[in-house]
Amino acid sequence: MIELQNVSKSFTLHNQGGAVIPVMEGASLGVAPGECIGLTGASGAGKSTLMRVIYGNYLAASGRVMVGGVDVAKAAPRDILALRRETLGYVSQFLRVVPRVPTLDVVAEPLLAVGVAPDAARDRAATLLAGLNIPERLWQLSPTTFSGGEQQRVNIARGFAHSYPAMLLDEPTASLDAQNRATVLRLIEEAKARGAAIIGIFHDEAAREQVCDRCVDVSAFTPKVAA
Amino acid sequence: MTPLLQVKNLAKMYGARIGCTDVSFDLYPGEVMGIVGESGSGKSTLLNSMAGHLTPDRGEVIFDTRADGPVDTVTMSEPARRMLGRTDWAFVHQHARDGLRMSVSAGGNIGERLMAVGDRNYGNIRARAADWLGRVEIAESRIDDRPSAFSGGMQQRLQIARNLVTGPRLVFMDEPTGGLDVSVQARLLDLLRNLVREMGLSAIIVTHDLAVVRLLADRLMVMKDGRVVETGLTDQVLDDPQHAYTQLLVSSVLQV
Numbered sequence: 001m002i003e004l005q006n007v008s009k010s011f012t013l014h015n016q017g018g019a020v021i022p023v024m025e026g027a028s029l030g031v032a033p034g035e036c037i038g039l040t041g042a043s044g045a046g047k048s049t050l051m052r053v054i055y056g057n058y059l060a061a062s063g064r065v066m067v068g069g070v071d072v073a074k075a076a077p078r079d080i081l082a083l084r085r086e087t088l089g090y091v092s093q094f095l096r097v098v099p100r101v102p103t104l105d106v107v108a109e110p111l112l113a114v115g116v117a118p119d120a121a122r123d124r125a126a127t128l129l130a131g132l133n134i135p136e137r138l139w140q141l142s143p144t145t146f147s148g149g150e151q152q153r154v155n156i157a158r159g160f161a162h163s164y165p166a167m168l169l170d171e172p173t174a175s176l177d178a179q180n181r182a183t184v185l186r187l188i189e190e191a192k193a194r195g196a197a198i199i200g201i202f203h204d205e206a207a208r209e210q211v212c213d214r215c216v217d218v219s220a221f222t223p224k225v226a227a
Numbered sequence: 228m229t230p231l232l233q234v235k236n237l238a239k240m241y242g243a244r245i246g247c248t249d250v251s252f253d254l255y256p257g258e259v260m261g262i263v264g265e266s267g268s269g270k271s272t273l274l275n276s277m278a279g280h281l282t283p284d285r286g287e288v289i290f291d292t293r294a295d296g297p298v299d300t301v302t303m304s305e306p307a308r309r310m311l312g313r314t315d316w317a318f319v320h321q322h323a324r325d326g327l328r329m330s331v332s333a334g335g336n337i338g339e340r341l342m343a344v345g346d347r348n349y350g351n352i353r354a355r356a357a358d359w360l361g362r363v364e365i366a367e368s369r370i371d372d373r374p375s376a377f378s379g380g381m382q383q384r385l386q387i388a389r390n391l392v393t394g395p396r397l398v399f400m401d402e403p404t405g406g407l408d409v410s411v412q413a414r415l416l417d418l419l420r421n422l423v424r425e426m427g428l429s430a431i432i433v434t435h436d437l438a439v440v441r442l443l444a445d446r447l448m449v450m451k452d453g454r455v456v457e458t459g460l461t462d463q464v465l466d467d468p469q470h471a472y473t474q475l476l477v478s479s480v481l482q483v
Contacts, residue, residue: 011467012469013474014470014471014474014475015471015474015475015478052466052467056460056463057460057462057463057466057467058463058466058467059459059463059467059469077445077446077458077459077460078255078258078445078446080460081445081460096441098413098416098417098420098442099413099416099417100410100413100414100417101417112424113424
């Protein structure tokens with residue numbers, strides 16, 4: 001479902017004398033439907049960078065990034081947008097929303113985007129929010145005013161609203177209490193059971209053990225600096 | 228799928244100076260494209276050249292018309308282009324007073340566009356005007372007030388209603404949230420996003436506000452000195468800018 005072949009990524013800083021910073025080189029990995037892979041490596045090793053390259057948020061310098069038959073490294077913007085709408089979900093560490101939009105609509109939006117009827121979309125959103133212990137009295141408020149933990153749970157609810165065949169999860173269990181953590185792990189297991197290919201970053205080792213089928217250490221993709 | 232709009236090598240000169248040049252892109256149905264760049268970068272010139280407000284010196288602006296399929300609007304007859312401007316195209320000006328008739332009631336402003344496309348039934352026109360006032364969150368009781376009695380944010384929403392009432396397929400917007408305070412701006416962004424989704428609109432939005440394009444636009448085009456220096460997915464261009472100028476632009480945004 002997700003397959004990377006020899007992907008590299010570098011940043012060119014034009015305003016700092018054109019410095020080129022290579023951050024990733026020779027990254028190859030594959031994820032089958034129903035499989036969950038954990039990315040490991042020290043902070044700064046490039047776990048999130050790899051995820052952003054797969055999502056098309058960072059432009060790969062070379063290599064192939066195949067997701068559901070689309071090469072994200074080369075696809076036109078509208079093909080990547082269609083891929084993100086239908087196929088590839090991403091739960092980032094930050095919630096970014098239009099101010100003033102109620103939480104319930106924020107969570108329902110990915111479903112509306114794929115043509116689910118508004119009532120059905122809001123029902124699904126309500127189920128997810130309730131499951132993640134966001135009190136119903138907050139659903140009509142914008143999540144911009146919520147606490148960090150609440151925003152993160154809204155972000156997870158939004159990420160799991162549509163049943164994406166491929167998902168990227170950036171620290172989905174960080175800073176959650178035991179009960180919510182269990183709910184998130186259950187959502188991940190349900191997604192695997194319906195055949196989703198998942199790549200996740202988990203600092204929480206127990207969570208990683210529980211849901212990941214194998215791990216990939218991204219330090220292997222860090223360019224070797226010539227001494 | 229046929230692109231809704233195909234722009235090919237468009238150029239507009241002001242004497243020897245470049246307004247914009249070598250601009251080419253395709254816009255598909257339902258896509259929202261943002262054009263960013265500092266003042267004087269040619270983004271408004273480009274928008275006005277595409278929308279037929281300025282006559283380009285070179286290039287084609289091919290629109291997929293309902294009746295005849297793709298037609299070059301630059302070489303189209305003036306009446307045909309004006310008809311397009313009243314039906315399938317809409318233009319939202321930065322200053323609402325440029326896009327509204329200030330001496331005509333709010334209802335009249337919306338109704339005028341309907342009459343321009345042949346609607347003659349007064350009751351019908353008034354009902355649709357009232358419906359659109361509701362959609363842009365203006366109280367129906369204000370239907371007979373003139374826009375001069377409206378706040379800036381209300382005028383801007385009225386301008387949007389006037390433009391969208393005929394069900395256009397392509398909307399050109401020039402700094403639609405410029406000059407509005409942030410709470411009004413947020414409301415307008417929400418409104419625009421919902422209208423784009425519900426009506427399947429395509430839109431081209433010129434702005435210098437990167438936060439606005441991040442929320443509204445699927446794709447981004449960055450201009451400098453009349454030329455396109457970078458294009459791509461909005462979040463990719465903003466988070467991983469490739470061109471020196473885009474990097475400068477993105478790193479210059481103040482954090483709140």
